[in-house]
Amino acid sequence: MENRVVITGMGIWSCLGQTLExxxxxxxxxxxxxxxxxxxxxxxxxxxxxxxVPMPDLKKKISRTQRQFMPEEAMYAYAATEQALxxxxxxxxxxxxxxxxxxxxxxxxxxxxxxxLDRFREFKDTSACGSGAIFQSMNSTITMNLACLxxxxxxxxxxxxxxxxxxxxxxxxxxxxxxGLSDCIITGGAQENNPYVVASFDGIQAxxxxxxxxxxxxxxxxxxxxxxxxxxxxxxVILESYEHAVRRGAPILAEIVGWGFSGNxxxxxxxxxxxxxxxxELAVKNGNINPADIGYVNAHATSTHxxxxxxxxxxxxxxxxxxxxVTSTKSQTGHEMWxxxxxxxxxxxxxxxxxxxxGNLNFEEPDEExxxxxxxxxxxxxxxxxxxxNSFGFGGTNSTLxxxxxx
Amino acid sequence: MTREEIIEKVADTLSxxxxxEKDVITPDAVIYDTxxxxxxxxxxxxxxxxxxxxxKIPNTDLPNVKTFNDLYDYIESHQ
Numbered sequence: 001m002e003n004r005v006v007i008t009g010m011g012i013w014s015c016l017g018q019t020l021e022x023x024x025x026x027x028x029x030x031x032x033x034x035x036x037x038x039x040x041x042x043x044x045x046x047x048x049x050x051x052x053v054p055m056p057d058l059k060k061k062i063s064r065t066q067r068q069f070m071p072e073e074a075m076y077a078y079a080a081t082e083q084a085l086x087x088x089x090x091x092x093x094x095x096x097x098x099x100x101x102x103x104x105x106x107x108x109x110x111x112x113x114x115x116x117l118d119r120f121r122e123f124k125d126t127s128a129c130g131s132g133a134i135f136q137s138m139n140s141t142i143t144m145n146l147a148c149l150x151x152x153x154x155x156x157x158x159x160x161x162x163x164x165x166x167x168x169x170x171x172x173x174x175x176x177x178x179x180g181l182s183d184c185i186i187t188g189g190a191q192e193n194n195p196y197v198v199a200s201f202d203g204i205q206a207x208x209x210x211x212x213x214x215x216x217x218x219x220x221x222x223x224x225x226x227x228x229x230x231x232x233x234x235x236x237v238i239l240e241s242y243e244h245a246v247r248r249g250a251p252i253l254a255e256i257v258g259w260g261f262s263g264n265x266x267x268x269x270x271x272x273x274x275x276x277x278x279x280x281e282l283a284v285k286n287g288n289i290n291p292a293d294i295g296y297v298n299a300h301a302t303s304t305h306x307x308x309x310x311x312x313x314x315x316x317x318x319x320x321x322x323x324x325x326v327t328s329t330k331s332q333t334g335h336e337m338w339x340x341x342x343x344x345x346x347x348x349x350x351x352x353x354x355x356x357x358x359g360n361l362n363f364e365e366p367d368e369e370x371x372x373x374x375x376x377x378x379x380x381x382x383x384x385x386x387x388x389x390n391s392f393g394f395g396g397t398n399s400t401l402x403x404x405x406x407x
Numbered sequence: 408m409t410r411e412e413i414i415e416k417v418a419d420t421l422s423x424x425x426x427x428e429k430d431v432i433t434p435d436a437v438i439y440d441t442x443x444x445x446x447x448x449x450x451x452x453x454x455x456x457x458x459x460x461x462x463k464i465p466n467t468d469l470p471n472v473k474t475f476n477d478l479y480d481y482i483e484s485h486q
Contacts, residue, residue: 064426065448123457130454131447 005177006406008250009088009238010346011080011188015051015231015333018079021126024350026332027358028379032215033333034229040195045205049217051231053193066149068132071112074145076234076339077104077190081146084186084236092151101154101182104143104174104236105166105189106108107338110197112136144189154182160338162393163300164261165189166235167341171259171399173239183244186236188342193232201230204269208303218335219362220301220328221308221370229304231334235343253348257386257404258287266398271307271392276300276314279398283388284318286337287402291319292401295384296357297373298348300392301328302335309369311390316372323374325382331361341391345401348387352405356381413460413482417475420459424451434476441475462486 012018015033016026025242026033033051037077041048058067070078085091090100116133120126135141140158147156155176159169166189173185191197201207208227210217218229245252260283264275284291297315301308308328315326329347331335351357359378366375385405392398408416414434422429425442432441444452449469455476457463462485464472472478 059426065443065445068448068451119458123463125457125463127450128454128457131450377444 001180002178003180004242005174005239005256005332006242006245006252007237007254007256007349007403008240008245008252009084009090009347010253011079011087011236012343012346013053013056013076014233014235014343015053018054019349023347024354025044027329027347027350028354029330030361030379031096031332032131032360032361033231034214034217036211036214040222043195044200045195045202046341047202047209048207048211049208049214049229051193051229053233067073069135070145071136071141071192072104072194073109073190073192073234073388074142074230075326075385077142077146077188077236078149080188080190080234080236081150081186084238085150088238090238094248096151098184099182100152100184100186101151101156102143102147102186103155103157103159103169104146104157104187105169105338105342106139106142107162107165108192108197109137109139109141111192111194114196117199123215143273146186152186153282154185161397163335163337163340164391164393164397165341166336167389167391167401168261168397170237170239170342170345170401171261174256177239184238184240187239188234188236189339190234191232198230206304216362218303218331219371220299220331221312221366221375222363223365223366223367225303225305225308228330230335231336231344233336233338234339235346237342238351252406254406255351255404256401256403258283258289260284260286260400264398264400266396268395271396273310273313275285275396276311276390276392276398277317279400280318280388280390282315283400283402289402291324292322294324294386294388296348296387297324297326298344298387298389299326299328300390302330307392309367311392312370312373322377325357326373326375327357327360327376329358331363331370332358341399343388344389344391345403348389349369351405352384352387355383408486410479410483413479416459417478420455424455432475434479435474437474438472438478456482460486
């Protein structure tokens, strides 16, 4: 027998805010989290565009010894997860007496690795790396840290799949719960937001250089888009089986009703249409969803020419003549990469619960490829009960979630 | 670096790294107890001394560095 899988808690640590309410308001108001960093320019970046995500102050919550094991991204993830657990009414006593797992998206530990190896090379001595370096510099740093801090005894797994990491984390958690292998899983993703993690990404000229007006730089689907803006932060959602949630009296916010995934089997950085289209198609098919029931599509669209155009064509292929409303919240947040799928799931949840669709900032005019989708340029108040969220990544990894509202 | 400078820098660096008040770092205080070190954070003490003072304390010498006074002596004689 298959379980229904529900979302019972959310937590967010984003450039738009660090509480659900602040982020909901920022989405509604069309606030941009994108800034220009002179520091990045001085370091040698081609583009100084980025976002500011404050570092959570965890000194009073976590001992110095435990914080030694946590890089920036684990601190963001802790802050988002603490909120999500609270939101879901999951306290430590409950966690201690039940098997709660974690599947979290992360695909780098660049700054911590760099710092440790810089010291190793300078002093020619491994102990110069410090005690936390090994735990900070693995891709699984977030799941290893959070599993210890929250004393989790269920599955403990990191999902590394480029910019689809956290969407695939949610998808895999959904699958385990659906099939009865787990009752409750903490899932989501985090992205370090320092200048080192994306230096090489800047080096391949993928970033917008519209530095004179940062809030105009990220313009998904717009004809004059010129590249993405890197971002960061963390987002956590709590997934449970419906029965488990009811049994413990949890707030049931929504249900994951479809998950699709695919590989392009093609170029490492240039996406195609067929791969993303198969991911959408599988999500719709697995959930037995009529696309006309989906009221909003949160697109992966990062503001690159190739990516946005091909995603638009994939969406058109699935939705046909139905002009489903589409936006990319990356127009406000930049590309939160490993955290993007989970963060965008939460942004879409906030819109669904709040009765609005946040406008796709800077969408002024489509090009030939993006004209086939119905991009909403300004915030509209509207009611919808189901959304679809896309995440695509380097290497041609695709993931699509479909989430249905539960009042 | 003079001994006074070493004392000042040890207090500044170790109080920040191990999150203790500066005034607990006194010449006769025992380092392990004052900084609440365990086997992992002991590695951090060695690392911090190494990149702050460019002085490496090998494992064989560590048992002789018990108090902060011992540490001042060690740094002063090995810099």
